[in-house]
Amino acid sequence: MKVSVDEVKCVGGGHCAIAAEEVFDQRDEDGIVVLLDPAPPACLHDKVREAAMLCPAAAIHIEDAT
Incomplete structure (x- = not known):
């Protein structure tokens, strides 16, 4: 799994840090x-x-390894 985030889209909800x-x-x-x-x-x-599912701004991107 590779994770990336879009800081521009992030609204600072904190759901990711909690999850x-x-x-x-x-x-x-x-x-x-x-x-x-x-x-x-x-x-x-x-x-x-x-965390990605809970993100209100859809700022978390997941790429699953194949």
């Missing part, structure tokens, strides 16, 4: 998403998918 704190964080000054791990281990994939 997958190992992969996402937020900037202190404005709450915009910070990607901590663009290639998370398999044990976190479900959390990352949930």
